[in-house]
Every structure is written in C-alpha cells, then in structure tokens.
Amino acid sequence: xxxxxxxxxxxxxxxxxxxxxxxxxxxxxxxxxxxxxxxxxxxxxxxxxxxxxxxxxxxxxxxxxxxxxxxxxxxxxxxxxxxxxxxxxxxxxxxxxxxxxxxxxxxxxxxxxxxxxxxxxxxxxxxxxxxxxxxxxxxxxxxxxxxxxxxxxxxxxxxxxxxxxxxxxxxxxxxxxxxxxxxxxxxxxxxxxxxxxxx
Numbered sequence: 801x802x803x804x805x806x807x808x809x810x811x812x813x814x815x816x817x818x819x820x821x822x823x824x825x826x827x828x829x830x831x832x833x834x835x836x837x838x839x840x841x842x843x844x845x846x847x848x849x850x851x852x853x854x855x856x857x858x859x860x861x862x863x864x865x866x867x868x869x870x871x872x873x874x875x876x877x878x879x880x881x882x883x884x885x886x887x888x889x890x891x892x893x894x895x896x897x898x899x900x901x902x903x904x905x906x907x908x909x910x911x912x913x914x915x916x917x918x919x920x921x922x923x924x925x926x927x928x929x930x931x932x933x934x935x936x937x938x939x940x941x942x943x944x945x946x947x948x949x950x951x952x953x954x955x956x957x958x959x960x961x962x963x964x965x966x967x968x969x970x971x972x973x974x975x976x977x978x979x980x981x982x983x984x985x986x987x988x989x990x991x992x993x994x995x996x997x998x999x
Contacts, residue, residue, distance in 0.1 A: 841987075856957040929945045932956075
C-alpha cells in the first residue's frame with residue numbers, strides 16, 4: 801500500500817482562498833456600504849417628498865381650523881421654527897421640521913420657506929402672489945402666481961436639506977493606493993410643493 805500525503809495540496813488551497821478573499825473584500829465592502837447609503841438616500845427622498853406636501857396642505861386649510869392662528873412672520877427661537885410640535889396651533893414650519901426629524905442628521909435641514917395668503921399677498925390682478933416667510937438658512941425662492949389669480953393664490957412650501965451619507969466616506973489602504981468605499985457625496989436637496997388656495 802502506498803500512502804499519499806495531501807498536506808501540501810491543502811496548504812496551497814488555503815493560501816489560494818486567502819488571496820481570493822483579499823481581492824474580493826474591497827468589492828464586497830463597496831457593494832454593501834453603498835447599498836446602505838443608497839437605501840438611506842431613498843429614505844431621505846421619501847421624507848423630502850412628504851414633508852413639504854404635508855406643510856402646504858396645512859397651509860391651505862390651517863388658517864380655517866378652529867384653534868389655528870395665522871402663520872408667523874417670524875418663527876420662535878430667533879428666526880427658526882421649533883423642532884417639535886408643541887401645541888394644536890403649531891406653525892407650518894414646525895410641521896415640516898417634525899416630518900424631517902426622523903432623519904439621522906436632522907440638523908442638516910437648511911431651512912423652510914412658507915408662502916401663504918395668510919401672510920398676505922403682493923401684486924394685483926393676474927400677478928398676485930402669496931407672501932413668504934423663511935425659517936433657518938433656506939435660500940429665498942420666488943413663488944409663481946396662480947393661473948387663475950386673483951380668484952386663487954398658490955401656497956408654497958420649500959425645504960432645503962443637506963444629505964450626508966449614513967456611512968461616512970473612508971478609504972481602504974492597498975499597496976496600489978487607497979480605494980474609496982463610499983460613492984455618494986454630500987448632496988444639497990431642494991423640494992417644493994405648491995397648492996392652490998382660494999383667495
């Protein structure tokens with residue numbers, strides 16, 4: 801009988817598996833980390849679609865609800881609205897911030913601009929537009945006039961948000977140079993929703 805030793809071939813197979821793992825690991829990490837970040841991107845996109853829509857819906861009916869005052873020209877807290885709904889008479893901006901508060905880096909909400917006829921209107925005839933109030937560091941956006949002005953006026957809510965990937969960018973060091981494992985950069989997103997309110 802002949803004895804066959806297989807220890808040498810086992811060592812070769814184990815070494816080959818380690819090399820394959822080392823070569824595939826950056827690709828697997830790239831796929832996994834960016835799948836998480838792309839999922840978070842779509843989560844933010846859904847929030848960015850819902851928050852201004854809820855705010856503008858409140859803006860067109862909120863002035864008619866029993867316990868609701870007119871929209872403020874200056875928000876509480878030195879020009880920015882509070883980050884939680886604190887009373888039945890909450891502001892449109894508070895509602896929008898509340899909808900956005902589920903995001904991981906909620907402080908990146910740049911600001912909210914609310915345009916509503918409860919703040920007054922400017923212009924006359926077919927160029928009549930709702931007045932706007934800005935909260936936070938939101939840039940000023942000019943609302944459009946309603947096609948059926950002066951019978952109707954457009955209420956508008958704008959939200960600006962800076963998206964930071966939930967997994968921060970980092971690099972995997974390799975002998976050939978570092979490999980970046982996060983593909984999504986910081987993004988500034990803007991979403992606006994307009995709805996008609998009767999004047």
